Amino acid sequence: xxxxxxxxxxxxxQYQKRNPIRYHVPGHKGRGEGLLASLYPFDLTEVPGLDDLxxxxxAIREAQQLAAEAFGxxxxxxxxxxxxxxxxxxxxxxxxxxxxxxxxxxxxxxxxNGLILAQAKPIYLQPEVDPITGLPVTVSLQELKIQLQxxxxxxxxxxxxxxxxxxxxxxxxxxxxxxxxxxxxxVDEAHGAHLGLIQxxxxxxxxxxxxxxxxxxxxxxxxLTMSSMxxxxxxxxxxERLRKALTMVQSSSPSYPLMASLDHARHYVLHVGQQELRQxxxxxxxxxxxxxxxxxxxLEVVEGKEHYDxxxxxxxxxxxxxxxxxxxxLREWLEQQGVFPELADEHHVLLxxxxxxxxxxxxxxxxxxxxxxxxxxAGSNQAVHYRPLSSPLILSPYEVFQRASxxxxxxAAVGEISAEMIxxxxxxxxxxxxxxxxxxxxxxxxxELQRMGCRFHGVEDTTLKTLKIIKNDEx
Numbered sequence: 001x002x003x004x005x006x007x008x009x010x011x012x013x014q015y016q017k018r019n020p021i022r023y024h025v026p027g028h029k030g031r032g033e034g035l036l037a038s039l040y041p042f043d044l045t046e047v048p049g050l051d052d053l054x055x056x057x058x059a060i061r062e063a064q065q066l067a068a069e070a071f072g073x074x075x076x077x078x079x080x081x082x083x084x085x086x087x088x089x090x091x092x093x094x095x096x097x098x099x100x101x102x103x104x105x106x107x108x109x110x111x112x113n114g115l116i117l118a119q120a121k122p123i124y125l126q127p128e129v130d131p132i133t134g135l136p137v138t139v140s141l142q143e144l145k146i147q148l149q150x151x152x153x154x155x156x157x158x159x160x161x162x163x164x165x166x167x168x169x170x171x172x173x174x175x176x177x178x179x180x181x182x183x184x185x186x187v188d189e190a191h192g193a194h195l196g197l198i199q200x201x202x203x204x205x206x207x208x209x210x211x212x213x214x215x216x217x218x219x220x221x222x223x224l225t226m227s228s229m230x231x232x233x234x235x236x237x238x239x240e241r242l243r244k245a246l247t248m249v250q251s252s253s254p255s256y257p258l259m260a261s262l263d264h265a266r267h268y269v270l271h272v273g274q275q276e277l278r279q280x281x282x283x284x285x286x287x288x289x290x291x292x293x294x295x296x297x298x299l300e301v302v303e304g305k306e307h308y309d310x311x312x313x314x315x316x317x318x319x320x321x322x323x324x325x326x327x328x329x330l331r332e333w334l335e336q337q338g339v340f341p342e343l344a345d346e347h348h349v350l351l352x353x354x355x356x357x358x359x360x361x362x363x364x365x366x367x368x369x370x371x372x373x374x375x376x377x378a379g380s381n382q383a384v385h386y387r388p389l390s391s392p393l394i395l396s397p398y399e400v401f402q403r404a405s406x407x408x409x410x411x412a413a414v415g416e417i418s419a420e421m422i423x424x425x426x427x428x429x430x431x432x433x434x435x436x437x438x439x440x441x442x443x444x445x446x447x448e449l450q451r452m453g454c455r456f457h458g459v460e461d462t463t464l465k466t467l468k469i470i471k472n473d474e475x
Contacts, residue, residue: 001062002066004271005062006264007058007062007063008051008263008265009260009267010059011049011259016434020047022215026044034040039257042254043255053078054247054254055124060078064343067229068231070266072204072233072316073206073231074170074233075231075233075239076229077229078259079228079250080251081231082225083188083214083215083228084108084110085246085249087108087111088113088114089230089249089402090212090230091115091156092248092249094156094158094184094241095118096120098120098156099153099155101121101156102144102157103115103123103128104139105126106136106160107125107377108429109421109423109430109457110428111158112430116400117433119307120155122393125159127139127344128140128308132302132305132306133302133317135163136163138169140309143175148181152447153234154181155183156183156237157174159185159186160187161187161189162191162202162312162464163191163427164350166191166314167312168311170203171208171209171210171311175210185205185211186210186237189210190229191427192204193217195378197273198277198281199336200278201281204419210435211236211237212231212237212242213229213231216228221265221268221273222261223258223262226255227258227261227262228262257449269390273355280355281313283313283357285359286362287437290366291366293376294370296374297369297373298322299319299322300319302317314354321347321378323376323377324376328344328453331343331344331349334368335337337368337371341425345424346449351365372441391442392436394417394435395449397434400417400435400470403471404471405471407460407467407468415438416438417436417437417438418432420459420460421433421434421457422446422459422467428457438467447464
């Protein structure tokens with residue numbers, strides 16, 4: 001195929017050249033003022049020549065085929081609802097109501113919602129925990145083998161790789177194991193759209209043999225926010241069910257700017273992007289080297305790895321041992337100076353580079369961080385584990401969705417079944433999933449995170465003074 005082309009971008013350009021009189025939606029008719037004025041002319045609908053995302057035959061179809069070739073898939077679907085809709089669609093395609101699916105427990109909240117929609121029964125796989133940082137990474141191959149033997153009727157394996165911090169595994173042995181059992185390996189690779197594109201970057205899920213992988217193209221490559229891709233290869237995932245699922249979870253009025261940005265991002269990575277990716281690797285190394293030479297007694301860059309195979313070089317994680325400048329406080333200080341990290345937790349601040357990161361931004365960042373004090377009152381150096389991630393699962397997420405719930409004071413929730421998804425955001429990975437038992441240790445940990453400045457999604461009461469629990473039959 002001709003990878004020099006951008007079929008959808010070209011189709012939109014040709015439409016504009018006709019100086020069309022718009023008697024179709026959207027209502028702005030291509031005219032707008034202010035900040036978004038340049039965007040309105042390209043915000044279109046399914047007029048002749050622009051194709052239809054839900055039945056692609058022309059420009060969108062060709063753009064998706066070019067993307068599949070570029071990213072090593074047999075078929076690629078453009079997503080205009082982020083990787084969230086890809087996760088939902090993969091589960092809907094793989095599972096029927098009541099089916100068991102092996103799911104990595106530190107999955108994104110969209111995976112939990114996908115389990116509800118598919119009415120599937122999750123068998124949670126506990127991830128390995130990095131002893132240096134306390135961060136959960138990927139499930140060990142041995143754990144997956146054990147659970148596949150215990151649950152031979154499982155219809156799919158769903159892994160998250162790499163994690164938000166760029167810690168990941170070579171998935172080839174996982175894909176081979178799933179092939180032995182004749183089931184698809186589904187991968188939330190939201191943070192890995194750039195993987196495998198140049199030497200020096202880890203390989204992608206498609207290169208490892210996964211059946212399907214969703215990538216947030218907007219996270220690490222230059223497409224617009226909410227634009228993602230779903231890549232598919234091999235016979236294990238039913239493509240007909242997948243197409244139907246995507247039609248259900250995606251808008252019937254898809255955004256042409258989002259889709260065009262995916263077309264452009266694919267073209268970009270095959271031409272200018274590879275050179276700029278190599279530049280970003282150089283900048284990442286310079287950032288880490290510059291921080292190391294500052295010789296902070298309380299601040300370090302996470303480098304060593306254990307229980308995972310690689311650390312994405314474009315994710316630079318700062319680990320703080322300061323009592324005063326814990327992760328949330330350090331993020332707030334950086335933001336006050338004009339440096340906006342991707343996320344923070346109690347011990348870490350994550351800086352995400354991309355091909356669009358510049359030398360000037362790197363120099364400014366190092367200059368700002370250099371203003372910090374060299375010593376700080378040290379807090380605990382122990383890695384805080386996101387534990388217990390494996391609170392006992394009493395009801396499936398779908399069963400919780402069908403049950404009545406009530407709000408109780410947080411202290412009274414101990415021992416009850418959670419009717420909510422208690423999710424620090426970012427990264428969007430639930431500490432408590434619907435149907436899990438609320439344990440004292442976890443609730444104390446959640447309260448401590450909130451005191452430090454963490455925000456939570458999925459809870460009705462954002463103050464966390466009350467939580468929603470499943471009503472007892474006697475209530």
